[in-house]
Amino acid sequence: MRTAFAVDQIRAAEHALMSRLPEGTLMTRAATGLAVLCGHELARAAGRVYGSRLVVLAGGGDNGGDALFAGARLAARGARVVAVLASARVHAAGLAALKAAGGRVLPDVLAGDETWIAPVRDAVAAADLVLDGLVGIGGTGALREPYSALVSLVNTEAGGQVVAVDVPSGVDASTGQVEGVALRAGLTVTFGAEKSGLLVDPGAEYAGRVELVDIGLVPYLDDPDVVAFGRADVAALLPLPDRESDKYRRGVVGVMAGSHRYTGAAVLAVGGALRAGAGLVKFAGQREPVDQVRVHWPEALITELGGGVSVHDVGRVNSWVIGPGMGVGDDSLEIAREVLAADVPALVDADGLTLAAREPSLLRREAPTVITPHVGEMARLLGVPREHIEAARLEHARLAAERFGVTVLLKGSTTVVAEEGRPTLVNTTGTPFLATGGTGDVLAGLGGTLLAAGLSCYDAASCAAYLHGLAGRVASAGAPLVAGDLLTSLPEVFASIG
């Protein structure tokens, strides 16, 4: 499991650790680790450290100090290092060390004219490696000049590897938010512990690969702010059938999905539930989706609603999945009320969420509830513009979890699972090719089966996101996928989890 922390947590741990160590120890540890990793990058890119070209961008705080000390170490190994100073108050000892090791300082960025641009651009374009020590966890708000101009220049001109020190400058280390410009790194070398903003888009995208340098902070950290599951975490939670299992013990999933317009949603949601290993799937819906589910999934038990047949006729289930393609009219609302009155865990998706935006009491349930909105649905639920949600995914997922008292799985470029009292989970599997119609229906079915098998909402949502993302990767292999491909990939994905 990867764990990540907010800036105030890092600061508290840093404080506790620093009080036990001679001054400068932590920066030495950080800069040493940074220099080693940069050395590897240079060896890979330029074949060797000796004679390679390095540009160090240094801001006015300790982030710049780390970069200057690391630059000094690489200069001592024969790298040709030039520093660009973005502040009049750069770390004095770091700068002295760099100069003593043979590093040079480029013309004054702060002179107020534009004479610095051409030499800095040439140096950045020719560099095997650019080290971004402009701003780390001390950054607040959008980057100011000249930091933002330097970052834009690196983003457009860098010819070699770009390494961010601790955090890419311009990315909020706690949230991953980017106001204005931020540095696009190929590698981020972070100190002590991962920062939450490195795991969540847009920050995660700017960070590139993340390497952690241990500086002894871990014993001083409290519970993580954000976690990401790995294969072993999912394997430990997934229920595998044993000799004692029968279909009822494995879990019975009720699926209420589809409508005369959207029959495919029902087929995909039922497929997701079956392929996730449900003991039994009971499908309830209108005639058209019923016909389609019957053809595609003879394994499902079917209840056709209407003509005096209601949700109650479905009988006992261990969980409900409700919403994909079910419609948002008054009939659908009535069905949603009946389903969500059941005393079993429920996963509410798609049209079910549109209905809940209309009638929030639908989500006020005694039994546990997972909601699986995409950004547009979340915008409707919370009544905020979708751009705000895209920019601040952690904040809005947590807000919805708190406001509605449910577990939230917010889909998108980074899928996030939020529940009060638990660290927010960030899903690291997936592919942009998953952004296509119907994939959410499969996810809903998958999550519903894990709920029926007895996983908590948090675990079910987190495992479903992980498995779904892996299925997307297997199905796409770098090419477009269709939602049905996920169903074909799921057996391989489950087998690989073991």
Ligand SMILES: NC(=O)C1=CN([C@@H]2O[C@H](COP(=O)(O)OP(=O)(O)OC[C@H]3O[C@@H](n4cnc5c(N)ncnc54)[C@H](OP(=O)(O)O)[C@@H]3O)[C@@H](O)[C@H]2O)[C@@H](O)CC1
């Ligand atoms: N945690 C640890 O255990 C360890 C931490 N270490 C390192 O310390 C780093 C934190 O150092 P830090 O506290 O000095 O802050 P830092 O990130 O350099 O930023 C402050 C500078 O940025 C500037 N600035 C801010 N916002 C800005 C904006 N929007 N636009 C432009 N400028 C902006 C701000 O300017 P000012 O507001 O003062 O004008 C100031 O000059 C941390 O990330 C890690 O690298 C390691 O050495 C050892 C172990």
Ligand SMILES: [K+]
């Ligand atoms: K940085």
